[in-house]
Amino acid sequence: MAMKEHGKLTERQFAGIIANTLLGAGTLLLPRDITAVSGTGAWLSVLIGGFISIILLLLLINLGLRFPEETIMEYGMRLTNKWIGGLIGIAFCTYWLFITGIVVRIFSLMLVSSVLLRTPLEVIVIAMLLTVLYFSRSDLQIVGRVNEIYFVFVILPIMYALFLGLREINLIRVLPLTGGKGIMPILKGGLKSFFSFLGFEIVALFIPSLTTQKLAYNYSLKGIVTPLVAYIITMIVSVGVFGVEELQTLVWPTLELIKVTPFPGLLLERLEAVFIAFWVVAIFTTAANVYYASVVGFTQIFKLKEHKTLTLTLLPLAYLSAILPDNLHDVFEYVDIVTKFAAGLIITTIIIYFAAIFIKGRKGDERS
Amino acid sequence: MALGLDLAERTETENYEYISMVKLTAQVAIPEKLSGGAGQPLTTGAEAVWNVSAIDRNVSMCYVNLQQRLQNELFLGHTRVLVISEDLAREGLSRYMNFFRNNPEFRRLSYLLISENKAEDLLNTFPKTANLQAIYLMNLIEDEIQRQTMPDLPFIEIAIRDVTSGVDPIAVLISSDKETGIIKYSGLAVFRGDRMVGKLDVEETWSYLQLAEGKLSGLQVVRDVESEIGRLSIVFKDLKRKMRLVLTEKGNFKFECKLSFEGIIFSQEVPAVYTKEIYLDQLENRVSTEVKREIETVFYKVQQKYNADIFGFGELVKAYMPEEWKRIEDWHEEFKKVELELDVETIIRRSGMHM
Numbered sequence: 001m002a003m004k005e006h007g008k009l010t011e012r013q014f015a016g017i018i019a020n021t022l023l024g025a026g027t028l029l030l031p032r033d034i035t036a037v038s039g040t041g042a043w044l045s046v047l048i049g050g051f052i053s054i055i056l057l058l059l060l061i062n063l064g065l066r067f068p069e070e071t072i073m074e075y076g077m078r079l080t081n082k083w084i085g086g087l088i089g090i091a092f093c094t095y096w097l098f099i100t101g102i103v104v105r106i107f108s109l110m111l112v113s114s115v116l117l118r119t120p121l122e123v124i125v126i127a128m129l130l131t132v133l134y135f136s137r138s139d140l141q142i143v144g145r146v147n148e149i150y151f152v153f154v155i156l157p158i159m160y161a162l163f164l165g166l167r168e169i170n171l172i173r174v175l176p177l178t179g180g181k182g183i184m185p186i187l188k189g190g191l192k193s194f195f196s197f198l199g200f201e202i203v204a205l206f207i208p209s210l211t212t213q214k215l216a217y218n219y220s221l222k223g224i225v226t227p228l229v230a231y232i233i234t235m236i237v238s239v240g241v242f243g244v245e246e247l248q249t250l251v252w253p254t255l256e257l258i259k260v261t262p263f264p265g266l267l268l269e270r271l272e273a274v275f276i277a278f279w280v281v282a283i284f285t286t287a288a289n290v291y292y293a294s295v296v297g298f299t300q301i302f303k304l305k306e307h308k309t310l311t312l313t314l315l316p317l318a319y320l321s322a323i324l325p326d327n328l329h330d331v332f333e334y335v336d337i338v339t340k341f342a343a344g345l346i347i348t349t350i351i352i353y354f355a356a357i358f359i360k361g362r363k364g365d366e367r368s
Numbered sequence: 369m370a371l372g373l374d375l376a377e378r379t380e381t382e383n384y385e386y387i388s389m390v391k392l393t394a395q396v397a398i399p400e401k402l403s404g405g406a407g408q409p410l411t412t413g414a415e416a417v418w419n420v421s422a423i424d425r426n427v428s429m430c431y432v433n434l435q436q437r438l439q440n441e442l443f444l445g446h447t448r449v450l451v452i453s454e455d456l457a458r459e460g461l462s463r464y465m466n467f468f469r470n471n472p473e474f475r476r477l478s479y480l481l482i483s484e485n486k487a488e489d490l491l492n493t494f495p496k497t498a499n500l501q502a503i504y505l506m507n508l509i510e511d512e513i514q515r516q517t518m519p520d521l522p523f524i525e526i527a528i529r530d531v532t533s534g535v536d537p538i539a540v541l542i543s544s545d546k547e548t549g550i551i552k553y554s555g556l557a558v559f560r561g562d563r564m565v566g567k568l569d570v571e572e573t574w575s576y577l578q579l580a581e582g583k584l585s586g587l588q589v590v591r592d593v594e595s596e597i598g599r600l601s602i603v604f605k606d607l608k609r610k611m612r613l614v615l616t617e618k619g620n621f622k623f624e625c626k627l628s629f630e631g632i633i634f635s636q637e638v639p640a641v642y643t644k645e646i647y648l649d650q651l652e653n654r655v656s657t658e659v660k661r662e663i664e665t666v667f668y669k670v671q672q673k674y675n676a677d678i679f680g681f682g683e684l685v686k687a688y689m690p691e692e693w694k695r696i697e698d699w700h701e702e703f704k705k706v707e708l709e710l711d712v713e714t715i716i717r718r719s720g721m722h723m
Contacts, residue, residue: 113472245531245533246532249531256476
């Protein structure tokens with residue numbers, strides 16, 4: 001199944017897909033995870049994590065543009081051989097599947113511990129996964145449109161909450177800007193923040209479907225810089241409001257942040273419910289995009305005709321990965337492992353494929 | 369009311385220590401009394417609310433226990449004010465606050481108060497103008513905050529100060545008198561770690577606010593320059609605060625604080641005329657000296673007697689001298705040696721309507 005049969009993506013939709021995939025569960029955990037390592041220098045960590053992601057993203061696009069007709073699964077197998085390419089492809093798809101589960105799990109955990117106190121976790125997980133299933137049965141065109149529209153619902157509430165939070169900042173808590181612990185903690189934090197940027201690698205599947213491939217660089221940058229800015233503001237606001245030490249005691253720092261930012265006037269209290277409603281959209285787009293990528297990826301590796309065949313088949317696996325961790329701490333450990341695995345996978349893939357291009361001396365295919 | 373769900377509960381929770389037993393009192397609003405029929409006056413004070421208590425081993429048990437005494441489910445999201453009695457605060461706050469911190473319904477922005485009397489008594493004190501006692505308490509605090517005579521201390525701020533090294537918590541002290549129904553703001557409770565170690569009275573609190581937060585606070589009373597007999601009250605209209613942190617040769621931290629006040633004469637007891645430049649200058653000097661003396665008294669009291677860094681000087685060190693901060697093991701020890709250099713400057717702008 002070649003991707004282009006599945007309809008086209010406009011550049012704006014392409015950027016929307018990147019931004020929506022990135023803005024997800026990461027926002028919920030980011031402030032605590034990273035300040036634990038790099039203290040007040042956390043925003044620098046995010047910046048570093050972001051820059052690494054941008055470089056990797058651009059490399060992936062560069063790779064993809066050399067084969068304008070094929071996705072990473074297809075040219076991967078052609079460049080190396082069936083086994084190496086296939087293995088890398090399977091690794092990617094499995095990891096995407098796993099991420100789907102983890103993202104849904106993290107969000108469900110937050111829901112049951114803060115809003116839906118009496119709902120069993122499984123109910124929320126299943127409900128979210130079913131929506132994801134419905135979504136992933138559609139064509140790429142639809143995926144693009146949904147992402148384009150939902151982008152507004154994802155970014156506006158987040159930004160709005162953060163700007164409300166800006167008023168509550170206690171500047172003394174943001175200082176020292178470098179964290180005061182030296183450079184190593186910041187770099188470590190950078191690696192940690194990588195989880196929040198994961199998901200950008202799905203672009204490797206969508207490049208052949210772009211209408212104007214020349215604009216891929218431009219719009220992918222737009223797509224990834226939006227979350228980067230949102231993350232940095234999240235970091236600064238949450239550190240400014242809570243301080244590093246308090247952040248370590250909060251399980252859901254971003255949610256807590258919304259709880260402590262009063263809406264001007266007594267008009268709307270307990271605004272967190274509204275934000276959680278919007279967060280569902282953010283989590284949904286993340287999980288759905290990644291799951292869609294996983295399904296399409298598997299389809300191409302096994303050279304199936306239609307990706308709809310696999311949507312339902314893979315869902316139990318996503319569900320399993322969602323309920324696999326025993327508790328909150330397990331989830332965080334899984335996140336850690338996945339982050340490291342993904343970083344390794346993306347970097348090795350890029351190195352192997354570029355090496356293959358170099359050895360075979362191919363410049364890539366011309367666009368037909 | 370048709371459904372129990374509509375019930376507007378004002379759950380005010382308070383605890384007081386009774387041989388490691390805790391008593392939780394919830395102030396619940398009675399919805400029928402609040403609605404008020406046509407032409408009927410609203411019920412106020414003691415009749416509009418119901419205070420229910422439960423005694424048990426810890427806050428969670430009390431909560432469960434309390435729930436058994438109420439038909440409707442307690443909804444902590446309605447809590448406006450959390451009152452904790454002084455003796456409990458002296459035992460340490462953290463273990464009692466944890467219940468509220470873990471509870472997803474409890475508002476992080478509701479106020480935590482320390483009651484000089486039993487907290488239950490405070491909740492049973494009904495001022496004449498109070499429609500709903502809890503709301504009255506909340507408004508009392510918010511008004512004081514707006515007048516800049518009270519630090520803004522929602523629950524979360526105290527929790528943050530509790531865990532953050534380099535700043536110690538403070539909480540608003542409230543005293544109450546059941547007989548007269550008077551609820552009064554009576555200063556600040558000073559904590560060291562999570563234990564309450566002392567108090568500042570209202571005037572000391574003003575000095576604290578000027579130094580720590582740069583807020584205007586209340587009146588400043590000085591002797592009259594001309595006659596030396598009467599007194600003058602000055603009210604400040606503007607305050608600029610500049611803090612500078614330096615390391616002395618001995619390796620101690622020195623905080624150089626410059627406060628520039630702008631004030632007006634609020635009232636005077638003798639008819640001295642402040643049109644002469646020299647009198648005004650002298651008056652300004654006098655105010656500066658007085659403010660300086662008061663702030664220093666409060667600072668040394670807190671530093672030497674309580675050894676609690678409620679000013680957040682540790683945070684300043686952390687922010688501006690991270691290298692030095694790494695070296696410090698116990699900030700409280702270091703805080704004992706902190707020096708404060710105050711520089712107060714006052715300008716009197718106006719003298720009211722009467723000369």
